[in-house]
Amino acid sequence: MAHQTTHDIYRQTNLPNESEEYLTKREELRLAEIELMHQRERVADLRRHLPAGAIVQDYVFEEGPADVDAGDAPIRTVRLSELFTGADRSLVVYHLMYGKKQTSPCPMCTLWIDGLNGVAHHLAQNVDVAIVAAADPPVLRKHGRTRGWDKLRLLSSGTSTFKYDLGSEDREGNQDSTVSVFTRDRDGTLRHFYSAHPSMANDIKERGLDLLTPVYNILDLIPQGRGDWYAELGYGTKVHAARR
Secondary structure: OOOOEEOOEEOOOOOOOOOHHHHHHHHHHHHHHHHHHHHHHHHHHHHHOOOOOOEOOOOEEEEOOOOOOOOOOOOEEEEHHHHOOOOOOEEEEEEEOOEOOEOOOOHHHHHHHHHHHHOHHHHOOOEEEEEEEOOOHHHHHHHHHHHOOOOOEEEEOOOOOHHHHOOOEOOOOOEOOEEEEEEEOOOOOEEEEEEEOOOOEOOEOOOOOHHHOHHHHHHOOOOOOOOOOOOOOOHHHHHHHHHO
8 A cells, every 4th residue: 555755754644634743753753663673673583593592301291181171181291392293393382370389370471371372373384382380280271261272282380390490480489471482403302492581681570571462562552551551360251241
């Protein structure tokens, strides 16, 4: 679709009554958005060109039936290597804050996973995705059923050191949200490629995973901004009830 350029300003709409001040500021914003796009692409390129990561063990997880609505038995063990469905595919694992010291599922993690479940069939064309929590399989699956997580593998880390090794759990069992990427060499060697946490620095505690959800990015489009909004587990039910 063609866009008009007026006085060297790239127009985003055909509205005739936009003020000169608005158009000037919107052009300033457009140029900043282009700069941000290039910076995102630079960061993604730096990530893609990380050197070979550390070799990791073939961790063992616990998993219930593929259909989350089919009950919780039987529980079987599955290894990290078995989560790769083909050659030349990477594996993305989201670490859900649930289990041990985290006695209730994290609302923010739940928000992230709601989004992953919604696009899982698209992701599956290029990458394998799994959710890992410290919670026991029946507890994890119950939460998955309440959220409709029917397109994701829900795994319990069981007694493995997976979450501790990847930095999403401390020795006391406190949980953190994390995303980790793994690769598999042609000889079957498993490697850690990349991990990120909400905390990015001592003074940046909560922004490290923002790109995994469209929610904050949509809120950044509106004049009210994101503010101090946090997800909750219960409002979805309230919204559905109000619409009936």
